[in-house]
Amino acid sequence: MKATRESYGEELAVLGEKYPDIVVLDADLAGATKTSLFKKKFPDRFFDMGIAEQDLIGTAAGLAIGGKIPFASTFAVFASGRAYDQVRNTVCYGNLNVKICATHAGLTVGEDGATHQALEDISLMRSLPNMSVFSPCDDLQTRWILNEIVNHDGPAYVRLARPKLPDVYAEGTEFVWGKGIQHGNGTDAAIITTGVCVVEALKAQRDLIGMGINVRVIDIHTIKPLDKDIIIKAAQETKRIITLEDHSIIGGLGSAVCEVLCESYPAFVTRLGVNDTFGESGNWANLLEKYHLNRRRSKSRNLEITVIYCFSNT
Numbered sequence: 001m002k003a004t005r006e007s008y009g010e011e012l013a014v015l016g017e018k019y020p021d022i023v024v025l026d027a028d029l030a031g032a033t034k035t036s037l038f039k040k041k042f043p044d045r046f047f048d049m050g051i052a053e054q055d056l057i058g059t060a061a062g063l064a065i066g067g068k069i070p071f072a073s074t075f076a077v078f079a080s081g082r083a084y085d086q087v088r089n090t091v092c093y094g095n096l097n098v099k100i101c102a103t104h105a106g107l108t109v110g111e112d113g114a115t116h117q118a119l120e121d122i123s124l125m126r127s128l129p130n131m132s133v134f135s136p137c138d139d140l141q142t143r144w145i146l147n148e149i150v151n152h153d154g155p156a157y158v159r160l161a162r163p164k165l166p167d168v169y170a171e172g173t174e175f176v177w178g179k180g181i182q183h184g185n186g187t188d189a190a191i192i193t194t195g196v197c198v199v200e201a202l203k204a205q206r207d208l209i210g211m212g213i214n215v216r217v218i219d220i221h222t223i224k225p226l227d228k229d230i231i232i233k234a235a236q237e238t239k240r241i242i243t244l245e246d247h248s249i250i251g252g253l254g255s256a257v258c259e260v261l262c263e264s265y266p267a268f269v270t271r272l273g274v275n276d277t278f279g280e281s282g283n284w285a286n287l288l289e290k291y292h293l294n295r296r297r298s299k300s301r302n303l304e305i306t307v308i309y310c311f312s313n314t
Contacts, residue, residue: 001164005103007142008160009034012071012101015150016042022150023063025049027056027074033103035073053078057086057098064096069150075109076102076118076159080125091155092128099149100125103160106246107274107291108196110162113281119274123251125157126224133224135159135253137198138168141221144175152177161196161246163284168198168219180227182234186214190234193244194220194253200294201244220253228260235267242270246293249273 016022016038025047030036039046049056053074060070072079079102080087091098102121109117126133132154136142142160149156175181180192183202193201201217208215216238218230235241241261243254254271261267274291288294 001166002139003164004136004142004160005034007139008101009037011143011146013037013041022069025056025060025072027053029074033073053083054086057083060098061090061096064098071099071101073101076105076121077116080118080121088128092130095130095154097153099156101158104162105159107279107287108161108163108284110284111281114278117279119248122223122247130155132156134222135195136221137195138165140169148177166199178222178225178227180230181219183217186216187238188213189215189240189242190238191215191242191244192218192257196246197244197293226256231257231260232265235261235265241267245273247273249275
């Protein structure tokens with residue numbers, strides 16, 4: 001069990017040894033984003049910009065122009081929202097080599113509440129030209145993404161979570177930039193998901209088999225560029241597409257999937273996510289249940305019940 005923000009901090013410190021041009025910037029949140037691990041090893045390559053996210057991104061852009069590989073970190077709600085102008089008009093318009101690694105995304109920020117729960121960051125970041133967008137689900141996948149983006153010349157946004165999550169993948173798993181990962185070959189339905197919701201989808205998949213419903217789960221760790229082929233194939237081979245994300249249903253993974261299918265292979269899609277509302281303060285696991293994003297058995301409309309409903313109404 002490890003939070004993807006912890007994996008980020010640990011791997012960043014490792015990469016610092018291999019790449020002397022890496023510099024790290026934070027917005028007075030190094031303890032929470034785990035960039036403090038890099039700061040401890042490389043204090044002369046770490047810059048605390050204070051509570052000034054616009055300066056954080058602007059300075060990272062300047063360092064990129066100077067030939068450095070800047071990793072800029074803060075909470076997702078600030079990286080995508082407060083600094084949006086700098087991300088858009090400086091980093092992306094200039095196609096600069098800035099890596100924005102944003103922690104505490106989605107409802108799983110928990111008790112910090114609506115003001116800190118970024119539920120629109122995927123929408124904002126994937127709509128920007130030149131930006132690549134990633135949403136890892138576990139420790140290994142996070143480390144792989146960091147090793148990929150450090151060698152990619154251009155902007156990248158990595159969405160990281162606050163809570164500890166179980167490992168989904170074992171050592172030796174091969175990941176490919178822009179390619180989703182399919183779990184199972186079920187033809188009753190396909191659950192297309194990302195980030196913290198991958199493990200919930202896999203749990204529901206196991207439970208549904210016991211109910212006579214065989215679904216496949218598709219992990220979309222790279223949201224942009226999106227794996228269109230795996231999405232179209234799922235629509236062709238299953239009776240229903242269900243998207244699942246710790247994000248607003250507007251503009252996120254569900255919208256991206258719908259964009260692909262409406263142009264290439266029209267199909268019914270049910271989007272599960274936060275339904276055009278803000279989050280609230282509470283235990284993160286309870287919030288996932290309240291917003292119907294987990295597989296826990298309850299009287300509310302959870303993931304398993306939704307899959308059964310969608311499957312029976314195709």
